[in-house]
Amino acid sequence: MKTKVLVVDDEADLELLIKQKFRRKIREGVYEFVFAGNGQEALDQLQQHPDLDIILSDINMPVMDGLTLLSRLPDASAVIKAVMVSAYGDMQNIRTAMNxxxxxxxxxxxxFQDLELTMEKTAAHVQQLRQTLRAVQENNILRMYVDETVLNFMGRPGFENTLMASETVEATVLFVDICGFTSLSEVLPPADVVKMLNTYFDQMVKEIIAQGGYVDKFMGDAVMAVFRGEYHLDRAMDAALAVRTALQANESILPNGTAYHPEISIGINTGEMVSGNIGSASLKRLDYTVIGDTVNVSQRLQSVAQPGQIIITEATYQRVKESFQCKPLREVTLKNKAKPVMIYEVVA
Structure with a gap:
């Protein structure tokens, strides 16, 4: 990889000398040199060449000296490093420069042999800084697509050797669906539909995170969230109530002039489930999620909920009846369930 060096010195013959001493490395593409006559010119060159790696600068120069340039570098570049050239024995300026x-x-x-070694060492350090900065940026982007729980799981010792490992956990799953949202695609441009959907999702996610839950996945116009740890059921119920309140406060005017108020239906279920990577290690496509009957029932409950309803089973009701206001509805037959299930609506 080519190293780009900015040489800052007011001696006119230094540019020619540098090009002569490093002519082979320049020809081989190891180094590329840019030149400036003082610190101010150097800052101008930095704006024109943001990919510079090293500054090789004299200290005593007109207009702006090397020490002043040093103090201005952090504002100009986060990774560029400076190597200062000073008269032998000028320890005061050297100490100031290092500080x-x-x-x-x-x-x-x-x-020049010592200079080349110094430049190689500096270039290696800058390259390491760039790789670290790129890793941080990639990690920040990854966090937009992958939940914190997954990242923590990936950080475990021996993670790569246990890709297909799973564990049984006690947790609560919440499914939220925006009722009738699909029909909006018939009257709104796709970009507007996506923008509106992301707005609603963002409001949901804030309430879920506020109660210590995490979003397992987005599925069309629905969200699946998981709550683990102490009081996971209570926190999931509080999140569901908060999500409903937040979404009901929205109003959008459609092209035909009518007002659109989003309604959501929610299903909540709690119990044992399997947590781990589901998918194919050979294909390198895995989904860190939870599966099991508890999860399936939660989704089935959401499917029978009417707009504005939060639905739970009788077993869940027995666990929360002293903390939340609920009302019995009816028995329903859920998909793949042999016996009817009594359902309750969470009111407050």
Missing amino acids: RGAFDFVTKPVD
């Missing part, structure tokens, strides 16, 4: 962030220094008259 202002210089990576290294060389003394005059310049030993």
Whole structure:
């Protein structure tokens, strides 16, 4: 990878000398040099060449000296490193330069073999900084697509050797669906539909996270969230109530002039489920999720809920009846369930 170096010095013959001493490395694409006559010109060059890696700068220059340039570098670039050139024995300026962030220094008259070693060391450090910065940026982007729980799971020791491992956990699953949202695609441009959907999702996610839950997945216009740890059922119920309140406060005017108020239906179920990576290690496509009858029932409950309803089973009701206001509805037959299930609506 080519290293780009900015040489800052007011000596006119230095540019020619640098090009002569490093002509083979320049020809091989190892180094590329840019030149400036003082600190101000150097800052101008930094704006024109944001991919610079190293600054090789003299200290004593007109307009702006090397020490002033050093103090301005953090505002100009997060990764570029400076190597200062100073007269032999000028320890005061050298110490000042190092205190202002210089990576290294060389003394005059310049030993070009020593300078090349110093530049190689500095370039390696800058490359490492760039890789670290890129990893941080990629991690931040990854966090937009992958839940914190998954990232924590990936950070476990020996994670790569236990990709297909799973565990049984006690948790609560919440399914939220925006009722009738699909029909909006018939009257709104696709970009408007996506924008509106993301707005609603963002409101849901904030309430889910506020109660210590995490979003397992987005499915069309629905959200699946999981709550684990202490009081996971109570926190899921509080999140469901908060999500309903937040969504009901929205109003959008459709192209035909009518007002659209989003309604949601929610199903909640709690119990044992299997947590782990589901998918194919060979295909390198895995989904860290929860599965099991408890999860399936939660989705079935959401499917029988009417707009505005939060539906739970009788077993869940018995666990929360002292903390939440609920009312019995009816027995329903859920998909793949042999016996009817008594359902309750969570009111408050």
